[in-house]
Amino acid sequence: MGRATTTGSLDFPRFRTAVSESFVPLRVTTGRPDPFGGGIRHVAAGEVHCSIVSADEHLVERTPRLIADSPRRCYKVGLQLEGTGLLVQHGRQTVLRPGSLVIYDTDHPYSLAFEERSSTFVLMFPAHALDLPHDAVGQLTATSLGDAGGLGDVVVPHLANLAGNLGLVAGPGGDRLARTSVDLVAAMLSNELAVARVSTSPRARLFGEVTRYIDDHLRSAVLDPGSLAAAHFISPRHLHALFHEHGATVSGWVRRRRLEECRRRLADPLFDERSISSIASEWGFADAAHFSRVFRAEFDRSPSAVRAER
Template sequence: MAVLTPRATPVLDFPQFRAAVNQSFVPLRVTSVRETRFRGAIRHADSTDLHVSVVEAAEHMVERTPALIAARPGGYFKVGLHLAGNGLLVQGNREVVLQPGALTLYDTARPYSLAFDGDFRSLVLMFPSRMLDLPATSVAELTASGLHEERGAATLLLPYLYALAQHPEAVTGSTGTRLARNTVDLVATVLAERLAITAGPDDPRRELFTAALQYIDDHLSSPHLDPARIAAAHFVSSRLLHGLFREHGMSVATRVRTRRLERARARLADPTHTRQSVMSVAVECGFTDAAHFSRAYRAEFGCSPSQTRAACLSTFPQTLTQGENR
């Protein structure tokens, strides 16, 4: 097939490609009218929370159905940069035509479909939805819409994604965890800009919510960070603050806990922090009790803090060695 490049190896037949899609992403139904002549390939790289794939294939359709979602709920967002060929993304009551340069967002927790009418190439980023520090209900307004208009932060994101499509392995190096986080932050900035344009300048509740989210991130190290303190910092009642967070499908306490755990995980997976003890990381992220931190961490990520640190050391042992030899 004309669109495949030497970088995208090995070339897969349809059954192999269908299996690779389901291994690389969330469970999906993959169909094609030309299975016997099908060729495709997926080149991918993983960081702690970011999965980067370059997908090249012939005509086919991908569907995230209600049954597949029920069998394995997926709390992930995908960002796609279409590089070659044509396609169509449908989610909810919106659809967007995929042509070279199209930048789109879709949510694996809701049904969607992708249809490609011929050979194509696309970059796909997949990351947990909890990594976007934006209201879920607001982000839902941007799925299956074109985000590629070159203005604001998009003028920085698009060239970066084109470069990442050439070097997806960049997210796996010793700075991969940090680069992955920066990638998602840049995506979030583009989405936040788009939401601000959609909302207009006079939306005090959205501004208050955004300010509260930022305050939480800026004060995660404080063990006294609680709803009352956050409300007081913004001169509103705790009742109003709780109601505002409920409007966006979350609670204040859950947001604080989740962001603390995410920061702790990023530190533990970062090879530049390997000489910092697990408890020191916990305290830095606002936890004062080691047992509570360990239980909360395991409940959130399915492993202990020590296991995350051990995985980092096994992947980048040279980082610790170099630090000790200085």
């Protein structure tokens, strides 16, 4: 079950604080601080955050200094509900109008400018939730999404309905609903990349193939660097270098994906009859004490706490 917070009408200082608390640290400014009205409705379902930000004229910036001080690689998908704005990232800019859909990366500087009263739905999730190479997704930031191949006709109404029923994300099926939303976005991005024929490096394509293979074989008892390298006809050294380029290790990536699957089931009422130890064992954690330690280290709360939060 998700965790919901709603702010009322906020003056500018409180709105500025609420924005950074709801997302990642951001610099928020306005040319009209008084009077100013803003508010945020925010629901977190696991690692997926759904928010509606409504406010008067303001500018939001993710600066290089803030990125260095608080690195956190997430993608934010924005659906403009009311008003207009301008998103700038990676030297590109796109105008936001009602119905506009965009994606941006918190690991790189960006700015969002709104010169009038506006309302935006934001879906934020960790970058690893997308089974796509970062450099490929980076070529789609600050561009108009949903136009290629017609998948926008599916994703935009879904996100708009989600924005209109945000309380559902805080309900019993919230975690699954949030994850489905991310999967729909991933399908749309994959389609955008295919239609636009975005070129990715051979190493980026290989990394995508390896991570997809990991997801397809997460329950396998044999999912180590040697078997992964052999399955892709490369050396273990090449495999380790590939993951190092993405700031990860092979074993760390596999462990995190298995922990994510455990967390999803602990947060899902459909698995209430399953014990924590049986869920852990299904995903390769035979030692209950070890599982509890690595789970808490990854998510900053115990498996039982995740189950109790629903």
